[in-house]
Amino acid sequence: MPLMDRILTAGFRHNSRRLTRFKTPQPSESLPPPDRDRPYMLYLHVPFCVVLCPFCSFHRVCFREDKATRYFESLRQEIRMAHDAGYRFADIYVGGGTPTVMPEELAETLELVRRLSPIDSISIETNPDDLTPAVMGRMRDAGVTRLSVGIQSLDDKLLRQMDRYDKYGSAASVMSRLEGAQGYFDTLNADMIFNLPDQDDESLLRDVDLITRQAGVNQVTFYPLMSAESTMRKMLKTMGNVKFDREGHMYRLILDALPADYKPSSAWCFSKSEGTVDEYVIENEEYLGLGSGSLSYLDGILYSSTFSLNNYNRQIAAGRFGISRKQPLTKRDRLRYFMLMNLFGLSLDKDLAERRYPGFMRKLAPEILGLKIMGAVRDEGDRLVLTRYGMRIWILIMREFFMAVSDFRDLMRHAIKEELDAPGPLQIRLQSPEIRSPGRS
Ligand code: SF4
Structure with a gap:
């Protein structure tokens, strides 16, 4: 790894872990009162x-219909509680897991939020199996404007290594489902991963070509591989060793190979038209997260909800939010977080930053000077703009940030290992013959 990358990785790894340490839980942890003058971003x-x-480091558990049905009920109850507390929402992002695992339950949940607040946009994640006309039609009717599909790779060898070939089918069958998904939503996004251990330049370039020139998606997100440390150790057996020293080279290959009509919307998301991007944290400094394992950032404090589904259901039934931990940011960290997320979205509006945090440019002058000397940002009138080299640096920074979040998730999930490993009856996923997944029927 080049020396500069090593220094930056070490620095941002240290800072990211400090930010995501989260204090010991307090029994009375609750949400701060909302600013009633503005609607919030809602993450579910x-x-x-x-x-x-x-390779996945998200908070996910094996699907069981009874557990999931109960969970969706709790989630809707928590949404009503947030509304009763005064929170209003303009946009929704549903992540997972697989949010479409019970399409009818998800639709009911989205419809509830829409009845409580006028909603501008709804973005949900899904996997290739759920790209059926019935599921997509139901999601569109429930108000979804953006569908983000986890594709990861279109190389059959890599799909096998990731355990996805048997689950979601070959690259060719994934491609044909993606083609069938066109026209339902304003934005159809494909999530891809680069720097997989066994991925070579040729395989990556083929992925870029297939996903942008043949799949018909109008947005593509290329994430660097960024699993938690423990996940990377487990991956050694099936996928090989993760080498971060290739990351910069592979990112540059992507930038050079993307067709000109895919413009960067963030350091790793490229769109044919304007629309929501995967990282809602870019467009929304503050957001409320509901559901087990969700994170919120409100009034300078990061909150985490309990990762235990049992505790989550109990807390909601007792009339308490799912929150179990919090991490207040220092004044300086709040400014740095604002700059981090804005530049991840490619530019920072200096006037906006000054209005939000008076003295912003003066207080962060050393950091901004350092970024300018490195060639990562440049002044463009009233904005600080990320350069092409800066985009590469932000990939490294965000990788470290999300890996720190993943390590925190890992820690939390380890504490509830028995609950996650508990055996349960074999469940049938499908709710009705109309909404079915061909891959599993
Ligand atoms: S389907 Fe998505 S969320 Fe679920 S384990 Fe795989 S990568 Fe993770």
């Missing part, structure tokens, strides 16, 4: 997956 977490991928 659905932690169920029919199959668990080896």
